[in-house]
Amino acid sequence: MYGVWTPEQVATAEEPVLARTPEGALMRRAAHGAAQVALRMLAEGGPVVGTHVVVLVGAGNNGGDGLWAGVELRRRGVGVTAVLLAPDRAHPAGLAALRKARGRVVTDVEEGVAAVGRADLVLDAIVGTSGRGGLREPAPRLVAAIGCSVLAIDSPSGVDPLTGTVHDEAVTATETVTFGARKPVHVLNRARCGLVTLVDIGLGPELPDAPVRVLDAVDVGRAWPVPGPGDDKYTQGVVGVAAGSAVYPGAAVLASGAAALATSGMVRYAGSAAHEVRAAWPEVVATDHVADAGRVQAWAVGPGLGTGEDGAATLAHVLDAGVPVLADADAITLLGASSDLRARAAGNPVLVTPHAGEFARLVAELDGEFDPAADRVDAARRAAAALGVTVLLKGNATVVAAPDGRVLVHPAGSSWLATAGSGDVLSGVAGALLAAGLEPWWAGGCAAFVHARAAGIGAGRPGAPVPASHVRAAVPDAIREVRAAALAAS
Ligand SMILES: NC(=O)C1=CN([C@@H]2O[C@H](COP(=O)(O)OP(=O)(O)OC[C@H]3O[C@@H](n4cnc5c(N)ncnc54)[C@H](O)[C@@H]3O)[C@@H](O)[C@H]2O)[C@@H](O)CC1
Ligand SMILES: Nc1ncnc2c1ncn2[C@@H]1O[C@H](COP(=O)(O)OP(=O)(O)O)[C@@H](O)[C@H]1O
């Protein structure tokens, strides 16, 4: 597990470190780390001596990092051109050092555009953690001229460091090198950051508890339920899947199957697709109504359920059952439209798994601002607090927010999971984990992790779509992988 800190928290942590280190030392540490990454990137194309790097230098300390990194690159025989976007405000010491190292300094925008066009590598030192809003001219013109690899210093300029949202013209980095701590942009917008390298500049002891965390394979493997010698099918937790429908049985079949593959206890199914579920998964005990389903340790409710009276009655039944509940799809729409159902869920171990559209319906009747497009971590956290349930907001970066404020982010490796039915697979996996006793925040985080890995494995070789049934089929291999990681780490 690793932590992610807000730019504000990182700035606060920097203060005491700045106070006890010689002036400029922290920036030199950061710049040294950036230069190492730049040299590695250059070396991938052959000898670094004689290559040409352009540093886009903004007005703040981010520009200072870029200038000092340029100084180190000059010492390694790299040609360096610094393009100053705000010539009067470029970091004075860094600029003087680069001039001394015989780096070229350009202030004319046309000259800068031409230099960018000839570069082997661009260092984006336009703006870092203090960047706000869209890039101001002339930055967009220079960014638009980039045609080679880019190393973003701290964060890709034009992408909000706190939320990962993109404003107009922004840098798409091949790699990003960051300092002291990862910031939200690095997990919320992987596509813009590329590979992220973290350089230690000694902030560790000064950082508070991480407001956002990211699970790794070892965490997930350690948390995954494994039956012991004394276990039987009941003691491992029985999961009930309340999904439909006879017309569209796919959701029920996908969710039930995923539940059967995720943990080894028992799956019950209740709903109008009982016949189809039984045919596809003979091990699932299927009935038509939740009232006849028998005892379960958690319910996964919603996919294909319908949003009419029957669906509402089913949801009310499972929310009153006194066991953890995973609510997805139609169950989310029903919750959003009924304060009575929301009251039954609040304060209980409930995990809701909306995509963007379902999230909007879920919070429609709540007071306050919930805008995932502006800040998905904040939106999920507020929704979880307001509803008193754990919210897993789906998307390229999945956010899992508990009502007590804990947040996990799972950055997807690719976007192939955005395929019909893959959410039903996630429901089955997460429901099974709830039944096995994981609390909703962990169940959501572990399910999202294994779901994404299953998509990668199910696709076979990377670079092609993966249908939801292949994602489901790859769940056991994904579990094997995280368990192997946990065993290797112990
Ligand atoms: N405090 C320190 O000693 C350290 C700071 N570090 C670096 O310093 C950075 C933060 O430095 P600063 O706080 O000076 O701020 P930045 O350099 O991130 O940005 C501030 C400057 O960018 C301009 N700016 C803001 N938004 C803009 C936009 N949309 N378009 C164009 N220009 C924009 C502002 O007017 C201001 O001049 C970090 O990202 C990191 O790279 C590192 O060197 C580590 C140590
Ligand atoms: N752009 C994306 N990149 C990666 N994963 C995505 C992206 N968009 C959606 N997903 C994931 O795909 C799944 C889609 O779920 P959902 O929208 O409920 O689909 P369905 O209802 O068809 O089953 C979720 O796990 C979600 O996090």
Ligand SMILES: [K+]
């Ligand atoms: K930058």
